Amino acid sequence: MNLTATSWVLPTPPVALAPLAGITDLPFRQLVARFGAGWVVSEMVASQDMVQAKPSVRDRAELGFDQRATAVQVAGRDAHWMAEAARMVADNGAAVIDINMGCPAKKVTGGLSGSALLRTPDHALRLIEAVVNAVDVPVTLKTRLGWDDTCLNAADVARRAEGAGIALVTIHGRTRCQFYKGSADWAAIRAVRDAVTIPVIANGDIVDAATARSALAQSGAAGVMIGRGAQGRPWLLAQVCADLYGTPAPQVPVGHAFSSMVATHYEAMLAFYGKTLGARVARKHLGWYMDTATAPTTLRQAVLTATDPAYVLALLPDALAGFAPDLRTAA
CATH class of the missing domain: 3.20.20.70 (Aldolase class I)
Structure with a gap:
């Protein structure tokens, strides 16, 4: 054993x-x-x-x-x-x-x-x-x-x-x-x-x-x-x-920091899977990030249907701009 x-x-x-x-x-x-x-x-x-x-x-x-x-x-x-x-x-x-x-x-x-x-x-x-x-x-x-x-x-x-x-x-x-x-x-x-x-x-x-x-x-x-x-x-x-x-609270990214985090995650998936497969695998994560940020429908659709990673990266700051995290400690 x-x-x-x-x-x-x-x-x-x-x-x-x-x-x-x-x-x-x-x-x-x-x-x-x-x-x-x-x-x-x-x-x-x-x-x-x-x-x-x-x-x-x-x-x-x-x-x-x-x-x-x-x-x-x-x-x-x-x-x-x-x-x-x-x-x-x-x-x-x-x-x-x-x-x-x-x-x-x-x-x-x-x-x-x-x-x-x-x-x-x-x-x-x-x-x-x-x-x-x-x-x-x-x-x-x-x-x-x-x-x-x-x-x-x-x-x-x-x-x-x-x-x-x-x-x-x-x-x-x-x-x-x-x-x-x-x-x-x-x-x-x-x-x-x-x-x-x-x-x-x-x-x-x-x-x-x-x-x-x-x-x-x-x-x-x-x-x-x-x-x-x-x-x-x-x-x-x-x-x-x-x-x-009681561990240190995380620094929840907002504004540019949030879109930058998502962009870094997106690029990591492209590197891990390769451009074509990575872009496809990444869509669900991008969708969840945009859910979190309550992204406008038109921008959401544009991000999820884009085939050029550079275009996706260009859209992310506007698509994720609405994120406002609730930082209250749960009771």
């Missing part, structure tokens, strides 16, 4: 960036980390595809192996490939490996990966054991409350995962069949917290310091993980850290 779990120290402050497919790539994670976060988690990558070096996955697997406070998330259904992927990322400098047992997407669960593993907990445990035994770095687990309302087995899965050497469990407060509908049930996470001695992290619908505080109170969790709430607001995690744990 990998003994690193018993000596692993929860990162502080315990506020993490969730893995979001197609969103939490290296440029975005680095931006969030610069503002301040306890740790960040890479996009989910398929274990077999990563080991066999399929280019599309390898591109996303530029995971920041040696980046401080970064966990690399792997997914799969085969113990051999999960272990091989874990060895690969650990050998390349990953500090933490996270196992995905929470993704609800049909293309993932249809392949018996992600949250589908909640329906086969014995098999899930074999995957966990294979990963833990393959590496000498901490291994964490991200999952949901269960498959559906008749299969709420997260507490049992977490208990067995702890026994196999998992160092931390993150629970999204929904079942797989809920996808992202309704509201996250933070109170239901408490059963998981009570079943284990390792840290439990609450996830789902945490969008500011107030919801983070409520999630902690209802779940009894040791920390929170924020995903969609950080879209268009990469400083959000640092704000939550400041409000809940």
Whole structure:
């Protein structure tokens, strides 16, 4: 058994960036980390595809192996490939490996990966054991409350995962069949917290310091993980850290500083993916930034349909000029 779990120290402050497919790539994670976060988690990558070096996955697997406070998330259904992927990322400098047992997407669960593993907990445990035994770095687990309302087995899965050497469990407060509908049930996470001695992290619908505080109170969790709430607001995690744990408050960019930050993020995506793919991947981030700034419709359309990066960069100052952040500390 990998003994690193018993000596692993929860990162502080315990506020993490969730893995979001197609969103939490290296440029975005680095931006969030610069503002301040306890740790960040890479996009989910398929274990077999990563080991066999399929280019599309390898591109996303530029995971920041040696980046401080970064966990690399792997997914799969085969113990051999999960272990091989874990060895690969650990050998390349990953500090933490996270196992995905929470993704609800049909293309993932249809392949018996992600949250589908909640329906086969014995098999899930074999995957966990294979990963833990393959590496000498901490291994964490991200999952949901269960498959559906008749299969709420997260507490049992977490208990067995702890026994196999998992160092931390993150629970999204929904079942797989809920996808992202309704509201996250933070109170239901408490059963998981009570079943284990390792840290439990609450996830789902945490969008500011107030919801983070409520999630902690209802779940009894040791920390929170924020995903969609950080879209268009990469400083959000640092704000939550400041409000809940007294770390220095981030300097939220306004005016020219805001458009400059967005431009730098845009250029980082172009450099990371290449001009054509980068411009396409960047559109969703630009859209979220313009949502945050309440950009005029005409400018929004112009930015999102432009094909020339230089033109996009020229439009951004006007498109983002309306941003006026609420800097009040949440009660």
